[in-house]
Amino acid sequence: MIRNYFKIAWRNIMKHKVFSLINVIGLTIGLSASFIIGLMIYYDYTFDDFHKDGERIYRVVTEFTDPEEKYYNAGITLALKDAIEDNSNFEIVSEFYIERPSKAVNIQNDITLKWPEFVIFADQNYLDIFQYNFLAGNKTEALKNPNQVVLTQTRAEEYFPKLLPSEIVGKTLVYNDSINVKVTGVVENYKQRTDIVFKEFVSHATLLQTNRKRDITKRYWFNTNSNSQLYVKFKEKADLSSVQKLLDDLALEHTDEDDIKYGESRKFKLQPLSDIHFNEDYGTYDWEKAQASKPLLRNLALVALFLLVLGCINFINLNTAQASQRAKEIGIRKTLGSSRKQLIVQFMGEAFILVLISAALSLLLSKWLIDVFSDFVPDGLSYQLFKSPILIFGVVILLVLVTFLSGFYPALVLSKYNAVSVMKNQISAAEQKVGLRKFLTVFQFAIAQVFIIATLLVGKQINYLLTKDMGFKTDAIVSVFHPRAEQEFSKKLLFAEKLKIIPEIKQVSIGGKGPASNSINSTNVTYTNGKNIAKSEMQYISGDLNYANLFELQLLDGRLYRNDTIRELVINETLLHSLGFSNPAEAIGKLVETNNKRIPIVGVMADFNQRSLKSEIKPMALTGDWYRPDFSLYQAVHVSFHNETSEHLKSTLSKIENAYQQVYNETDDYRVEFMDDTIAKFYNREQKISKLLNWSTGLSILISCLGLLGLVIYTTNRRVKEIGVRKVLGASLLQINTLICKEFLILVAIAFFIAAPIAYYGINNWLQDFSYKIGISFWVFLASGFAMILFALIVISAKTLQAANANPVNSLRSE
Known part of the structure; x- marks a missing residue:
């Protein structure tokens, strides 16, 4: 009997190829995302779970x-x-x-x-x-x-x-x-x-x-x-x-x-x-690997859930819409003695076959998806993890759950028909479920709208972060780091001199890290004006006399230090105000105390962002190389170029490396960083979120539009005689298209009004992490709404115009 169930289920699937294909595509997308994201969650949450008594070990x-x-x-x-x-x-x-x-x-x-x-x-x-x-x-x-x-x-x-x-x-x-x-x-x-x-x-x-x-x-x-x-x-x-x-x-x-x-x-x-694996506050021991993030994993899990739900909604919508077409089959089965339970098993079997097909396709796609989601996938994650018994069990449970979610309700609807009513052609169960289908369609498009709005606003914020003026020169500057063990300052000078004779190089400076970096050097500084004591944390960067010129740091008042070994400070505006000065001129010549030494302020520079725009500008100072000859704070030679084209840059970088090898010929520790690349790395997570939203938006639109296409096919097939009559009575193609489109476009519009406040709330909360952020523009919401309506209109019109172009003689020939 079970074999017979599956045989009939397969015949019904092949009979309704278009609807079956739509269901398979929707479920495949949802299951593929679930498999990969589930793999990532399993990978990260099983770090260090093997240590004996690991739950009793703390740092x-x-x-x-x-x-x-x-x-x-x-x-x-x-x-x-x-x-x-x-x-x-x-x-x-x-x-x-x-x-x-x-x-x-x-x-x-x-x-x-x-x-x-x-x-x-x-x-x-x-x-x-x-x-x-x-x-x-x-x-x-x-x-x-x-x-x-x-x-x-x-x-x-x-x-x-x-x-x-x-x-x-x-x-x-x-x-x-x-x-x-x-x-x-x-x-x-x-x-x-x-x-x-x-x-x-x-x-x-x-x-x-x-x-x-x-x-x-x-x-x-x-x-x-x-x-x-x-x-x-x-x-x-x-x-x-x-x-x-x-x-x-x-x-x-x-x-x-x-x-x-x-x-x-x-x-x-x-x-x-x-x-340890998740807490960014304290970090892990391998700094080259990106830190795992629980919020990011939660967001990925939500994306997988939404995509899976969208696929299940398509299944429910299309199967309940087709109910009237299978009424006679159900009536005959009941007349011949089938119980409602047997019918439910039959229809659940059809759902299970579709889910199995989707799962098989998803597993095949997973290898490719691991590459597509390479920005999210940890380095050690591989397809082989699917062999884990826990994951195999999880996949089985997921398939059973998806089968139940997508197939159980349609099975109840289909099995509910009264055999006598069916034989008398008195069926209305499918029509009674129109309200549910409309609700599920609105839900689908609301999710898609949220993704579209979020994608546009996140992309706008990231573009703002990457293009905002940091307060210093960032483009076409490269930093070449000295070997880690190198202590001879004379070699640093020699390397800088060799770079100065390269004609493509505009300026050279020896210093610590650039104005933008993840490195923090800080100390406490105090200033006493005779009555009050002001204390502040002071971060500092160090460089020679050309450092400020190369990075185009703006000097508001005073001067730079006379030479780079004298103890003098050039402070920024934030430190100026933290120490209680009202203007730059007031601070020039004043002595501040740090590390039990009194040091004069000789200049005030404009504020600039040393780190991500998520954070505010901190009190900061530019210093020289105070501790020479004992040791040097300078780690790199910074270089700016005359010609910034990629062809010239490649040639110049080769000359820089040759000069490096001439000076440091006993090491292969050659490290180069571009300043704009350093700044871009500040926003790795945001760029990952943007890519995630791009994929989520595209897939949610695809699933929603496929579901809409299925409903439009069903609607036009059901109303084919009505379309024929209207055409015979003189209705134009535009009028017929408008008549059918109106019903669905209203649902899309309702979805927009539901999605807009949800998207606004989510993006507004996300933007609170940034000290510098865009305003949430009203036009973004309108653009996303029009985009969704346009997608829906294209999908609907493609089918309705085909039905309206059909010869009405064929549709009215027989009852």
């Missing part, structure tokens, strides 16, 4: 508050561990320090790794919190003593190729030409997804042989370093609230008097291991 982080805003630091003060490690709520307390050596050498085989990534100085407890599979070595002794190192398998293969793990244990590595360490263990790399990406574990006691010795031995309460990390593992029945109270008390006890005076505070927070 201790720091939150700073001042009267204006909050700041976050993933690190802690080194003094904190000693103050809390004896608390009875902890099973294990472990600290480690992230310190990247400039090079590590296997002297025996003459193998050197420059700036090896993911190196930490960890204590023995680290290996108890994070469990590794030891391929060689003794776990209990691996990091107990100074000058020991444990390597992951991949890192061990880089240092000691072709050796077995057991042969590597006992070998020696040399860090920075001075620190000799012995390999005491080789561990297997984590095979599961993790943000604990470290590959090299040096014993914590070895830090005393580095330039961090003073910090490690003194363990100051007032220094917070993001490289200093503290993890705790709680006992099973630990009281987390009492531990948080302990942390709050310690923060309060060790608050600086100046912090109290100026309303600043510090708190230590417990961050669950599962939160």
Whole structure:
């Protein structure tokens, strides 16, 4: 009997090919989006879920508050561990320090790794919190003593190729030409997804042989370093609230008097291991990978849900609209003894076949969609994840749910017909469901309208962000960074001089990072006018005497510093007002105090945006290279060009690289950044949202218009005799088209009036994240409304004009 159900279901699907195709397309789009987005959600939410007792592992982080805003630091003060490690709520307390050596050498085989990534100085407890599979070595002794190192398998293969793990244990590595360490263990790399990406574990006691010795031995309460990390593992029945109270008390006890005076505070927070992957405030350990975002995943899930619902609505609309065409079939089945239950199973079977076809197509499309959504898809996500039992189970549940949502209500409607009424041609059930179809059509087009309005406004905001004047020159400027380990300032000067003789280069400046960057260097500054004391945070950028000219920073009053090693400040307008000055001239010559030194203000520059336009301009100063010859703040040579065309630029960049290789011929650490690319990176997430909305808009319009096309086909087929009569009586094509279009265009207009306030509310909330934003233009709403009406009109007219052009003799020939 089941076989017979599916055979008849397949025949009915093939009999109504157009409606079946519309249903399949709608469901395929919805299921494809659901599969890919579900894959992404599963991928991100399963990071670090494999650690033993992972729910009891926390990182201790720091939150700073001042009267204006909050700041976050993933690190802690080194003094904190000693103050809390004896608390009875902890099973294990472990600290480690992230310190990247400039090079590590296997002297025996003459193998050197420059700036090896993911190196930490960890204590023995680290290996108890994070469990590794030891391929060689003794776990209990691996990091107990100074000058020991444990390597992951991949890192061990880089240092000691072709050796077995057991042969590597006992070998020696040399860090920075001075620190000799012995390999005491080789561990297997984590095979599961993790943000604990470290590959090299040096014993914590070895830090005393580095330039961090003073910090490690003194363990100051007032220094917070993001490289200093503290993890705790709680006992099973630990009281987390009492531990948080302990942390709050310690923060309060060790608050600086100046912090109290100026309303600043510090708190230590417990961050669950599962939160690290998503929390942008504190970040992950691999800075090159984009941080996962729960809000973005929620938005993606909503898009998938909406697209799936739109596909289900098409199914419900078209199947209930066709009910009258299947009335005789239902009447005959009931007369021959079919129960309502059997009919429901029959119609649900048809729905299930369509859903299975759509699912098969969706799985085939998923490989392609992973590439299309590459901006959203994490690097490690692959199609192979579909083999996961959890995902397979999820897909099955989704298919059953979609079958129920799309097929159950039409099955109830179709199975409800009275056999006697059908045989007497007295059927009206389909017509009684017109109200529901209208509601679902309005719902479809309301979603599409929201997507259109959001797409236009988000695109407008992003264009505004990318084109707004930042307050300094951003185009055709490139920054060439020096090798990380390079300390010789003479080489920086030599490189700059070589660049100056390249004819295509307009200006050259040696300095820190450019005016726009993600790097923050800051300190506190105070000014006393004899009566009042003003205190402010001061971010600073550094550059030589040509830095301001190259980036076209506007000087409002005063001058630049006389040379780039003298301690003089050029402050911005925001810092000017924070220190209590009313105008630039008033500040010139005044002394401010920072780091226990009194420094004169010699100039005032116009405000500019150093970071994303989401944030306000901060108090800032331009400084020279104060700490030479001990060390230099300058990291890069900044270059502007005479000719900005892409052809000339490519040639000039090649000359710049050649000059770099002549000066720094012993390194391959060549890094170049364009200033406009740096600014564009500020808005990666917004650009992802824009791309997401573009796709969502296109797909929602496609599904909605396909559903509308199906309803128009049904309507024109049902009214074919009416159209023939009107044509015989003299109605024009325009009149017939208007008659049929009017019914559907009213629904589209109603959808617009529902969508407009919803879209306004959502976009207005989104724009609140930006300090600089566009106004929400009324014309955008009108444009989206007209666009949707135009799409609908094209779809409706395509079919109605075809029906109106038909010869009325054919439609009126027989009853």
